[in-house]
Amino acid sequence: MTPAVFIAILCLGVASGAPILDPSLDAEWQEWKKKYDKSYSLEEEELRRAVWEENLKMIKLHNGENGLGKNGFTMEINEFGDTTGEEFRKMMVEFPVQTHREGKSIMKRAAGSIFPKFVDWRKKGYVTPVRRQGNCNACWAFSVTGAIEAQTIWQTGKLIPLSVQNLVDCSKSQGNEGCQWGDPHIAYEYVLNNGGLEAEATYPYKGKEGVCRYNPKHSKAEITGFVSLPESEDILMEAVATIGPISVAVDASFNSFGFYKKGLYDEPNCSNNTVNHSVLVVGYGFEGNETDGNSYWLIKNSWGRKWGLRGYMKIPKDQNNFCAIASYAHYPTV
Ligand SMILES: *[C@@H]1O[C@H](CO)[C@@H](O)[C@H](O)[C@H]1NC(C)=O
Ligand SMILES: *[C@@H]1O[C@H](CO)[C@@H](O)[C@H](O)[C@H]1NC(C)=O
Ligand SMILES: *[C@@H]1O[C@H](CO)[C@@H](O)[C@H](O)[C@H]1NC(C)=O
Numbered sequence: 001m002t003p004a005v006f007i008a009i010l011c012l013g014v015a016s017g018a019p020i021l022d023p024s025l026d027a028e029w030q031e032w033k034k035k036y037d038k039s040y041s042l043e044e045e046e047l048r049r050a051v052w053e054e055n056l057k058m059i060k061l062h063n064g065e066n067g068l069g070k071n072g073f074t075m076e077i078n079e080f081g082d083t084t085g086e087e088f089r090k091m092m093v094e095f096p097v098q099t100h101r102e103g104k105s106i107m108k109r110a111a112g113s114i115f116p117k118f119v120d121w122r123k124k125g126y127v128t129p130v131r132r133q134g135n136c137n138a139c140w141a142f143s144v145t146g147a148i149e150a151q152t153i154w155q156t157g158k159l160i161p162l163s164v165q166n167l168v169d170c171s172k173s174q175g176n177e178g179c180q181w182g183d184p185h186i187a188y189e190y191v192l193n194n195g196g197l198e199a200e201a202t203y204p205y206k207g208k209e210g211v212c213r214y215n216p217k218h219s220k221a222e223i224t225g226f227v228s229l230p231e232s233e234d235i236l237m238e239a240v241a242t243i244g245p246i247s248v249a250v251d252a253s254f255n256s257f258g259f260y261k262k263g264l265y266d267e268p269n270c271s272n273n274t275v276n277h278s279v280l281v282v283g284y285g286f287e288g289n290e291t292d293g294n295s296y297w298l299i300k301n302s303w304g305r306k307w308g309l310r311g312y313m314k315i316p317k318d319q320n321n322f323c324a325i326a327s328y329a330h331y332p333t334v
């Protein structure tokens with residue numbers, strides 16, 4: 001063994017104890033911390049900086065020199081920049097639900113009926129602004145309010161942001177666990193049995209659990225039931241085209257999902273039958289030529305407007321149920 005190899009091994013050992021940071025990234029680090037409002041204790045800062053540098057390297061590698069990434073899918077060093085892949089997965093295990101497959105088909109489609117090539121319910125005014133769940137795992141509640149907000153328009157003609165906090169605080173007796181965990185199915189059941197849901201204006205989001213203070217006088221939305229869709233992208237497409245935004249769940253457990261910036265999301269190991277994050281499908285379409293196979297679902301996330309495409313993401317469509325997009329889909333009836 002040459003001394004050089006010996007030294008190299010020794011250096012590695014030291015490196016894992018105290019991270020070696022790249023001083024040329026100092027300015028970028030300060031800027032990132034400011035942008036995402038991060039502050040740390042002295043010891044924590046060093047560790048987080050090391051994680052951030054690793055992520056930055058991975059993201060730069062992914063995005064490549066032309067900055068386009070694979071299939072035009074690019075990542076960004078966003079608010080998850082100081083999070084390891086393992087930590088990100090832990091955050092996402094928030095939602096390990098059984099996927100219900102007994103849903104009924106909506107069966108409106110005459111054989112061969114044709115749906116629009118592009119659907120975007122935002123353009124029709126059926127989608128409220130993107131919100132930010134913060135440190136509360138209430139994605140399930142954002143997904144459900146999003147679907148009810150849209151269906152309520154058919155009744156009232158108005159787009160009213162509904163209360164996520166109402167669901168977080170009040171659907172515990174049905175089995176949801178506030179900021180820890182929740183199931184959209186149970187949230188719909190709560191709204192149905194409760195006979196209403198308040199608006200964001202009267203029951204604003206706090207990002208932490210509180211005592212239920214639902215007041216029926218302030219109810220702004222009621223549902224008559226909800227439908228679970230069978231696991232099928234064709235049926236999901238029919239529902240998105242004819243009914244409105246649909247609440248779904250996806251496998252979001254890879255940090256590539258967290259760092260998503262734009263393009264069609266890609267992750268070789270994304271599951272097509274297990275889910276751990278709830279979102280809202282607000283449309284679908286394709287990039288380039290229709291025959292290129294670059295179809296996507298347009299999903300609304302609850303990680304703020306700084307994430308992804310101003311809070312949205314394009315997930316590949318008609319690719320064997322990529323990321324399990326059609327495995328757990330629901331919509332409310334009003
Ligand atoms: C995502 O959720 C499924 C359960 O629905 C679980 O089996 C899977 O391990 C989760 N992913 C991670 C990395 O936790
Ligand atoms: C996908 O999963 C395989 C087997 O678990 C693993 O070896 C591989 O590194 C994973 N690929 C990515 C990109 O995560
Ligand atoms: C679509 O395909 C046609 C014919 O193959 C080609 O002429 C055209 O440039 C393509 N358009 C795009 C947007 O890729």
Ligand SMILES: *[C@@H]1O[C@H](CO)[C@@H](O)[C@H](O)[C@H]1NC(C)=O
Nearest residue numbers: 231232272273319320321322
């Ligand atoms: C999941 O992927 C496998 C292999 O790609 C495919 O055979 C299966 O049909 C997919 N499941 C669904 C529900 O599409």
